[in-house]
Amino acid sequence: MHTFAYARPTSLAEAVALLEAHGPDARVLAGGTDLIVRLRDGSATPAVVIDVKRIAELRPGIRETDGWVAIGATTVMTDVAADPLVRRHFPALAEAAAVVGSVQIRNRATIAGNICNASPAADTAPPLLVHGAVVVAEGPGGTRRLSVDELFVRSGVTTLARGELVTAIELPIPAQRIASAHVRRTRRRGHDLASVTLTCGVDAAGVTRIAYGSVGPRAALVTDETGVLADPAATDEAKAAILEAVFAGASPSPRSMRAGPEYRLAMLRVLGRRALAAAIERLAAGE
Amino acid sequence: MVETYPIEVTVNGRRRALEVAGHHSLLDVIRDDLGLTGAKECCLVGECGACTVLVDGRTVDSCLVLAVEVDGAEVTTVEGLAADGELAPIQRAFLDKGAVQCGFCIPGQLISAHAFLAEHEHPSLAEVQEGMAGNLCRCACYQQITDAILAVPEGER
Numbered sequence: 001m002h003t004f005a006y007a008r009p010t011s012l013a014e015a016v017a018l019l020e021a022h023g024p025d026a027r028v029l030a031g032g033t034d035l036i037v038r039l040r041d042g043s044a045t046p047a048v049v050i051d052v053k054r055i056a057e058l059r060p061g062i063r064e065t066d067g068w069v070a071i072g073a074t075t076v077m078t079d080v081a082a083d084p085l086v087r088r089h090f091p092a093l094a095e096a097a098a099v100v101g102s103v104q105i106r107n108r109a110t111i112a113g114n115i116c117n118a119s120p121a122a123d124t125a126p127p128l129l130v131h132g133a134v135v136v137a138e139g140p141g142g143t144r145r146l147s148v149d150e151l152f153v154r155s156g157v158t159t160l161a162r163g164e165l166v167t168a169i170e171l172p173i174p175a176q177r178i179a180s181a182h183v184r185r186t187r188r189r190g191h192d193l194a195s196v197t198l199t200c201g202v203d204a205a206g207v208t209r210i211a212y213g214s215v216g217p218r219a220a221l222v223t224d225e226t227g228v229l230a231d232p233a234a235t236d237e238a239k240a241a242i243l244e245a246v247f248a249g250a251s252p253s254p255r256s257m258r259a260g261p262e263y264r265l266a267m268l269r270v271l272g273r274r275a276l277a278a279a280i281e282r283l284a285a286g287e
Numbered sequence: 288m289v290e291t292y293p294i295e296v297t298v299n300g301r302r303r304a305l306e307v308a309g310h311h312s313l314l315d316v317i318r319d320d321l322g323l324t325g326a327k328e329c330c331l332v333g334e335c336g337a338c339t340v341l342v343d344g345r346t347v348d349s350c351l352v353l354a355v356e357v358d359g360a361e362v363t364t365v366e367g368l369a370a371d372g373e374l375a376p377i378q379r380a381f382l383d384k385g386a387v388q389c390g391f392c393i394p395g396q397l398i399s400a401h402a403f404l405a406e407h408e409h410p411s412l413a414e415v416q417e418g419m420a421g422n423l424c425r426c427a428c429y430q431q432i433t434d435a436i437l438a439v440p441e442g443e444r
Contacts, residue, residue, distance in 0.1 A: 003289055006309035006355050029353070036351045037332050039310070049309070051356060078345070102421020103399065105333055107345040108352070 001040045007050045012057045012138055012167065015050060020140050020163030022048045028165055029053075030074055030113040033105050057138070057167050058112075062086060064173070070136075071169045073112035078103070080111055080124075089173050091287065092127035092180035092199040099123060099184060112166040115148060118158050118218065119193075125152070125219035126199035127182050129211035133171045139164035154217035176203045179287060181278035183271045187258060195259035196267045200275035202230040202283050210272060215250040215264050222246045232280050236273075243272050294358035298323070299367030307354040313347075314338045316354040317364055325365035325394035336422035339395035340364045346402045348421070365394035368401060376443035377401045377436070384435040388426035396422045400436045404444040412437065 009015040019026055027046040029035055030053065038044035052058050053074050060075040062083045069085050080086055081098035100106055100114065100123050114124045115135070128148045135151050137144045140163040148169075151158050160166070180201035186192035197219075198212040206227030213219035228234045228242055247268050252261040259267075291306045298321060307316055317323045317340065329337035331350045338349040341363040368375040374382070377400050387393050396419070403410070403418040410418070415433045424432065 001310040001312070003308075003310045005290055006292060006353070008355075029356075032353065032356070033333055033348075033351050036312070036353065040331060049353075051353075053356070101333065102336065103403075103418055104336060104339055104346045104348045104421045105351075108347050 001036075002042060002045050004039070004046055004049045007048055008054055009050065009052070010054050010056070012055055015052055015055055015165060016138055016140060016163050018048065018050050019165060022046075022050075023162050026050055028113075028116070030116075031076060031109040033101065033109045034113065034117050034119075052165065058165075060110075067173050068170045069173060071111055071171070073166050073168055074110050075112075077101075077106035077109050077111065077114075077124075081106070089177075090127060090131045090171055090180065091282065092130060092182035092201065093124060093171070095182040096123040096127045096184075096197070096199065099182075111169055115151060115169070116158060116160070116166055118152050118154070118156055120155050120216060120218055121193045121197060121214040122219065123182070123184060123194055123197045123213075125213050126197055126211035126221075127180060128169065128171070129219060129221040130180055130199045130201040130209045131171050131178060132174075133169055135166050136168045136170060137164045138167050143167075145170075149221055152218040174203070176205060177283075178203050178209070179279050179283035181275045181282060183275045183278070185259075185264075185267045185271060193258060196264055196271055198268065198271045198275055200272065200279045202276070202279045204283065206230045208276065208279075210246050210275070212247070212250065212268060212272070214258075215252045215268055217251075220249050222249070229276060230280060230283075232284070239273075239276070243269060243276075247272065292355045292358075294355055296357050296359070297361045299363055305354075309353070309355055311354050312350050313340070313342075313352040313354045313357055313362070314349040317349065317362070323364050323366050326398075327391055327394065329391070333421075334423065335392070336395045336399060337392050339398045339422065341398060341402060344402070344405075346399050346421075363398070365397050368397060375401065376439045377404065380435040380439045381432070384431045384438060386428050386431035386435040388424075388428055392422060392424045396424065396432055400432070404436065404439055408441070408444060410437065 025047040029051045058073040077097040087094045133148045178201040182199045184194040184197040201209045208224040208229035211221040252264040327337040333348045340349045
């Protein structure tokens with residue numbers, strides 16, 4: 001493995017100072033399920049690896065305060081998937097966290113790491129987009145809150161500035177419940193990266209939010225306010241026309257080894273219909 | 288110049304003070320420094336599960352954990368499953384069901400199965416398959432492995 005200096009700050013200020021001093025020569029280590037692979041294969045060669053798991057402000061845990069659910073940056077997927085607050089208010093996020101990698105990966109991989117890697121295939125990105133999640137970032141200039149939508153640029157690139165790190169992810173508990181469902185397509189069930197990952201959320205006002213990933217450089221969020229998608233009585237034809245517009249932004253890479261672009265685009269439509277049907281059913285059932 | 292870091296870690300119930308290189312994985316240290324060769328080095332990307340160990344009671348791929356990260360933690364390897372010379376129930380079940388061919392993946396399979404049963408009192412076949420998806424067996428003993436997991440008597444899970 002590539003050699004590096006290991007730093008284990010215990011305070012947020014210390015971590016920010018290290019990140020600011022080393023800039024691109026530093027990499028943040030949370031769960032390590034992506035970073036350690038890259039340190040080994042040489043695709044990441046940082047001079048300093050900053051382990052953020054002993055910083056009090058980033059500690060794992062999921063808490064409800066003032067109408068928001070805050071997920072500590074180092075909370076692992078296993079705990080996100082099992083959390084009663086997440087399951088009640090953001091069911092698609094629990095479902096997505098439950099299908100990341102294997103048990104071993106989910107016991108280690110963090111939610112902040114999943115989105116900070118900015119992989120187009122990140123499974124928690126679509127549910128976080130649909131549920132309007134906000135990233136809390138601490139940096140040399142203080143605390144900044146930005147939506148997950150504002151965080152992603154393209155694969156491996158976020159809008160976090162030099163010296164900034166994510167301390168928590170916050171989700172608003174909506175006044176009007178968003179019933180959501182997450183679905184994905186993989187080569188092998190149980191343990192694989194997604195060929196398509198998608199979340200659909202509907203609310204009683206008829207607004208439908210669909211977010212999808214692994215079919216372009218970043219996960220995308222599209223909102224439909226016509227009410228047609230969320231309407232259980234609308235025809236498949238009427239819905240198909242709107243779904244075509246929803247998926248117009250998909251542009252899968254022809255170079256990915258997991259699935260060809262034609263397959264991904266076809267599956268995107270299948271998964272979109274399935275997730276929409278599941279979300280509508282959940283809304284009706286009050287789940 | 289490779290930097291080293293002092294860590295204290297409890298491995299299979301025994302407290303150890305070690306000096307580890309920053310870039311050495313937990314797997315490197317348990318195999319090469321501690322001589323516990325049950326956990327295997329195989330894919331090194333978190334696909335196969337041959338290196339599975341418990342860290343603070345949870346399964347991890349030890350090839351994807353730096354040794355320095357487990358400072359203060361409790362680690363259990365397959366060598367720690369048997370107590371006082373008595374095989375753990377899951378180990379007996381693997382023997383009874385013949386759930387071993389070449390054996391290479393078995394230490395990881397046993398650790399995953401042990402942790403799975405600790406959290407699932409009445410598992411279904413589908414739950415076993417999902418829970419064990421992070422452990423590959425190239426001999427394809429999956430049928431015997433799932434049989435063994437489901438055969439562990441309820442009181443011994």
